[in-house]
Amino acid sequence: MTHLLLSILASSWILITFKLFAKYNVNTLQAIIVNYIVACISGLIAYTEPIDITSITNSSWFYGTIILGFIFILVFNFMAITTQKNGLSVAAVASKMSVAIPVIFGIIVYKESTGILKIIGIIIALIAVYMTSMKTVGGISIKKENLIYPLLVFIGGGIIDTSLKFMETNYVAKLDIPIFSATIFGFAAILGIPLLAYNAIKGTLNITPKNIIAGICLGIPNYFSIYFLIQALRNENLDSSTVFIINNVAILLVSTFVGILFFKERLILKNWIGIILAIISILLVTFSI
Template sequence: MIYLILCVIFSSAIYIVFKLFERYKINILQGIIVNYFVAFTIGISTSNTHFYLSEIPDKPWFFGALFLAFMFISVFNVMGITSQKNGVSVAAIAGKMAVVIPIIAGVILYNEKLNSLKIIGIVLALLAVYFTTQKNNESTLNTKPSIIPPVLLFIGAGIIDTSLKYIQTNYVPSNDTALFSGILFGLAGLIGVVFFLFKPKPITLNNVLGGMVLGIVNYYSIYYLLKALETDGMQSSEFFSINNVAIVMLSTLLGVLFFKEKLNTKNKLGVFIAIISILLISL
């Protein structure tokens, strides 16, 4: 249970750090790249596994880590944009309502049961994403662009959760968790550098410091997620549901308290539906 609690705390903190990026004018891509190299350093330095870098491509989880690394850098960019443009609560809900994707994958890959409550929960999850992205007094032309980042975040986060669970279950030994996490972040950082080279911008101290803070928070959010998946006896749908509803609630609360985010009637309804959705899925 302690791993689950720590995962919720660090995962919620990611949205807050992204919101602070906007306040301190930190470039999202540069911050994310630094973040991944910091997370890589933490993972490698805390790993108890003795290894040579030349052996990493032979690991059974390497190609899975490579795929996840690409998804990480892409979805993290979208998460940063969503947190800044749509708000912390919207980003948290769009990312965590993606629980419907690993649930469907759990039915297909692990023969987990999909009962009527879970089906209702999936439908409500989609409604929650819609309601939380709605803003007052916006024309249709202005509303559509604001929906795109949360929708992309929803899809991308779902793919990451599904892939992470599958790779961790089938290819990552318990003693490789820290190493796997570190290499995953290192690969994401390298891919980020490639993105940066296509459109380079001046590197500032703020970008580096912001990325370092994000790297610490990000590493432990994934590390404790993997540790929780190792030790928890629940089905993946139940685990992700409890984890995600806690993150939605905590992130929304932090967004309102620290950033004075305003939730209109539709947004509040979306938050309520999100919580009900995840509770139904977990039942």
């Protein structure tokens, strides 16, 4: 459970950092790409074995990291578009509800336990995610022509978590976790650099120390969020569906309480009900182990 707790803390720090981005007017694209570079370097430093490029490219997980790096960048852009066209609440719900995909994958493919407490806990968790993420009194309102973007965020986020579980189970040795994570972030950075080049061509690129520092502050916890999540998934006493539910719901709770305490965010009744349901869901899923 220690690795799961550390993953929750690292991922919560990422969400808190994004809140600070808005407060200090940080260029998110620049910070995200710097973050991927820093996360890659963090993995290289954490890797205790000699770094051999040939060995890495010959690894069974290598081509999977290219695909994951590409999906990381895609999901980031889809989240940005979703926020612009549908609002922040829709983007938050779409990204957090994507936990349903790896949970269903774990139950169907890996025949993970599906006791009554766990099923109820999963259902309550999904309801809690929706209610806690919604910051307006009304429900979600999405125009038909914009529906594709939150749908892509939902699918992309689910694919990332599901792929991490699949590759961790079948291809990644324990000693390779740092270099595996570093390679994913490295490709995300490489694939993101053309976006900066495009902005430079348009004349809208203005790299500042503030954006670089923000990327560094994001990159280190980002690396450890993936590293500790993979370590938690390797825990023989925890099903992946349990890990993903507890991880996602706990991150939502921590970031929500930090928002209340330090960012003076105000919650509506729906959010408080969601928080209560989130706590209940974690207890149910935990006790079902």
